[in-house]
Amino acid sequence: MENESLKYERQRDEMVRQQIESRGIINPSVLAALRNVPRHLFVSEALRDQAYGDFPLPIGEQQTISQPFIVAEMTQALELGKDDRVLEIGTGSGYQAAILAEIAYRVYTVERIRSLFLQARKLLDKLKYHNIVMRCADGTVGWEDESPFDAIIVTAGAPIIPESLVNQLTEGGRLVVPVGNQHSQDLIKITKDRRGIHQTNLGGCRFVKLVGKHGWSES
Ligand code: SAH
Numbered sequence: 001m002e003n004e005s006l007k008y009e010r011q012r013d014e015m016v017r018q019q020i021e022s023r024g025i026i027n028p029s030v031l032a033a034l035r036n037v038p039r040h041l042f043v044s045e046a047l048r049d050q051a052y053g054d055f056p057l058p059i060g061e062q063q064t065i066s067q068p069f070i071v072a073e074m075t076q077a078l079e080l081g082k083d084d085r086v087l088e089i090g091t092g093s094g095y096q097a098a099i100l101a102e103i104a105y106r107v108y109t110v111e112r113i114r115s116l117f118l119q120a121r122k123l124l125d126k127l128k129y130h131n132i133v134m135r136c137a138d139g140t141v142g143w144e145d146e147s148p149f150d151a152i153i154v155t156a157g158a159p160i161i162p163e164s165l166v167n168q169l170t171e172g173g174r175l176v177v178p179v180g181n182q183h184s185q186d187l188i189k190i191t192k193d194r195r196g197i198h199q200t201n202l203g204g205c206r207f208v209k210l211v212g213k214h215g216w217s218e219s
Contacts, residue, residue, distance in 0.1 A: 037099055066096065089109075097109040152168065175190040185205055
């Protein structure tokens with residue numbers, strides 16, 4: 001077992017050098033988080049040896065764990081500080097939540113599919129991520145009681161920028177969300193300051209759909 005975890009540690013190192021640093025991700029805390037979090041535990045046993053590949057993988061319920069690079073890119077775009085409180089919509093496997101939890105003060109994450117929520121909760125508890133708070137609900141409405149957040153990340157594709165999430169940002173807050181149709185999206189970054197909202201396009205991406213009140217309908 002010791003050998004096994006060493007093997008995966010080496011694969012993580014290689015992943016960070018070949019897929020992440022080589023493509024321009026430079027934030028040291030993001031790179032350290034990707035080196036620390038055991039991504040292979042966030043996929044089924046049958047897929048473990050593929051966990052550090054340059055692609056997304058299925059996690060059941062027709063959902064996916066994102067490609068490592070997109071996790072790194074979105075996390076860097078959030079410009080997290082160690083005192084920040086972060087909201088994630090779309091817990092899925094819990095991998096992105098773990099990455100955020102390595103960097104920020106507290107992570108609030110919402111998943112709508114009960115089986116994924118339960119599985120992620122079990123794993124994140126086992127890995128002792130005590131600064132992650134989880135909820136099984138429709139995340140498109142945000143998490144009013146815990147708002148405002150310094151950063152919000154949506155890990156499913158939205159038809160429009162969810163207004164409710166923009167409203168739950170602090171002044172100085174950052175929101176990263178894939179916006180587009182059900183086949184492809186643009187990664188949009190919103191920053192909020194005293195004067196209002198600023199929007200930048202970080203480029204094309206492809207996510208499973210965000211389903212809910214301010215997202216797509218179920219079918
Ligand atoms: N961040 C995840 C990626 C999960 S894929 C990871 O690291 O593994 C996107 C997830 O968003 C899916 O699990 C899907 O069920 C969830 N999702 C879609 N719409 C949602 C909504 N309105 N609220 C909460 N979760 C949602």
